[in-house]
Amino acid sequence: MTEPIVQVSPAWAVLAPLALLLFALAGAGLNGALVARSVGRPFRSGASAPLAQVARLLRQRRQVTVAADVLLWRIGAGGLVVVAILKILVIPLGPWTLADLDVGVVWFNTMDVMIWALFWLIGWGANSAHALVGGYRFLSLAVSYELPLMFALITPAVAARSLRVGDVVAAQQNLWFVIWMPVAFVIFCGSVIAFSSWGPYATAVGRDIAGGFLTDVSGVDRLLILTGRYAVLTAGAAFAVPLFLGGGGGPLLPDWLWTLGKTALVLATFVAIRHRVPTIRPDRFAEVAWIIVLPAALLQVLVVAIIVVGS
Amino acid sequence: MGVTSMLARWASKSVHVLIVGVPGWDESRMLLEAELDRRGWRVALSPADADLLAVCGLPGEVLGAASDLLWNQLPGPRTRVSVTTPVALSALLDAAVAHLVDDSWQREDARARSRPVAAEDPRPNTGEHESMSHEDMDHGDMDHGGMDMPTPGGIPLAGGGDDRDGLEMDVLNVSLGPVLPHWPAGLVVDCVLQGDVIVSAGARLLEAASAPKEVSEKAVTDVTRGRRRIIRLCDDASNLLALAGWQTAAQNARRLRDDARRGADSTDHAAALDRLRRRAERSVLLRWSLKGISLGEIGLGAGTNTGTATPDDQAAVDIRHRLIGWLREAAVLAGTSSGRQSPAAGDSDPVREAQDALEALPELLRGTDLGTARLLIAGLGLDTAALAQTHERTHD
């Protein structure tokens, strides 16, 4: 039972970042637990690892490299969390949303393009070879995932005949979009993992380049970047819910709880994938993305468009 | 209890450790790594992420200087240890933690560091400078056309050069190593880079001050030799898997390595190694990601001797097949319960092999990008301990 989405007072906006950060922390905790298990330590000791990490980084001095472009570096580091918060503004939590934009889907897309700039700036600012290679690797990955992502975002909008996130949710009252647009869903999830520089797509922070754009960041800057990565991953997971998973729709429980539950599930899946698969090298992925994934995304839009026009 | 000390206590739960490997002292490194896993500490990928600098072994002069440079790049709170014997390692690390949480000492350290930097000449010799990235990047010997251009931060401008598409592109001299994650101990590869493509490279080895005391040559029976081989193979496989970005498999290989070091039950061990090999063989993504990355003719000599020879010689030099070959050999060695050496490995001369591999390295890396270069170097399975021996021979 879904009610029409209402825009709530901006005063609630303080809660949104809080919820986002809590989810990000939970994601980091799960990641820590999985890492702990892989080295044979108790699950629980790893779950508190993010808190230890926060304490460690708060205590650490931030170091600056020679001839670093500190201004751009700091903008890159601080920007990630901001972008993640801006992303979740348009995501309805059950019946409530903070900004019921006409073009919510495009808004989300715009924010993930911001990440192009931010990751590159982090790589650039440090003025060191490995960091710069990391920044460029991210851009080369970005030109591969961005177009398929755009079409994956457009697909639900086509089906709902609206770019408003609320309308997209309403259009799924009978059937979740994930069921009849699975290709778009898979591409969307892959792209979220990619724009968070996460899991198999984490080549920009790869071990082969000593941590890539993270090579030279320390202290609070590092904390902001790591938090920001979890936050954009969380925001991506949360956006999958209104777009493909029926928003707050579900039996028994209230809508807002369903939204949170589904978000947690998607986020947990993303986190669990992290170390389980080998790297997808951006130089090789480019060809796959343009020759297989992009046409697949276009076909998905075409199929959906035909169904929508026909019905 | 104040906020700062509470913060310190929490922070010390997971110390990030930058490991400096010294040729010939792999045993110390593995010992430390196993202990880190046990404590839930993490290996840092770069000095900016490290609290603790651990030098595993006795480094020679150059390597020692490199680790001092790295020490300067640790942001702090920081501390350093030298791991040379298995004795009292745990106590050593406990002392390091006590040092890390000692706020007054760390404050003093921070103050002492900030003083000389402020007084420094703005254009120092970059080699001495406290930043750059931790591979001891040396921008010093670049040609910039003899013009007297300003050099911000003391770093001269990059020169130009034709790239592989015939366009002019900046060339940057970057040294990879001696301290990088999953990197052969003591190896330095001086690269000329255009973008992330290696135009030309030279390889050298930084030496240890002395080799670790052998457990006494007499005690090295066939069993221990076989076990040592298993440990090495697992270590190499773990590094290659980690560089391929497959963390769970790399961790698995590392645990199997540590099991071998502890002397685990060999039949279980062989089965576990076999499972890992099958997992690596089955992974479509690994196959795709490593496809075509091959050691070429260089790998042939080394490859056939490590028992990886497959019907197809071309396949034997493919690093994915090498990886699988390593795991297969380790499983076979563990399976023959006495840990007897396999006949194939018996013929090979590790010193000769390692020397050939080092000489072949520059040619191998030419024209590859950094990521591929790292995979190739890991795929060589360079035995820097053996190399250190040859160096001693030639230098004396």
Added chain:
Amino acid sequence: MLIDILFWALAVVAVASGATVFAVDSMARATYALAISFIAVGIMLVIVGLEYIGIITILMMVMEMAIMVVYMVMYMGMNPALMPMDMTHNKRGSAVLAVGTFVLLAAGALLIPWPARVGAPAADLTASLGHAIMGPKMLAMLTISPVLFATIIAGLVIANPRGRYDRWGDDLKRRPPTDPMRGGLGR
């Protein structure tokens, strides 16, 4: 009232960061100063009610700047992060041109007798924009997009030093092709 202040503040930001492009001494900063200028303009468009156009402006421009900075750095050579460099060329000529253009446009905006609005804006501007593009303006779109696309392809073909015969051999039978970098599909 608040909206008015925001609008004017954004206008100042847009112009100031536009000017910063020429004042800073690093190409990365120049590029992203331009990006900030575009973002300010995009938000202004949102304020005047053109949500879709405004947000898409931000999207396109940030993406474009992220790519452009790569090209700028690539073409200018000499590791420009470190190298302070002047962002202006032909100072007098370009100053005259810039001021002239500004005066012309500003004069035009102020002096033209703007017609009074007839009719009211559509309820859903995004939808009506879509209808306009796909309806009456379809012919223009159908003409422009193939031309643009053909230009891109032609540019690539002219610039590419390696043709298919270089890759697949004289009889186009070599598999996999000889490339400096292997692609993901081996084709």
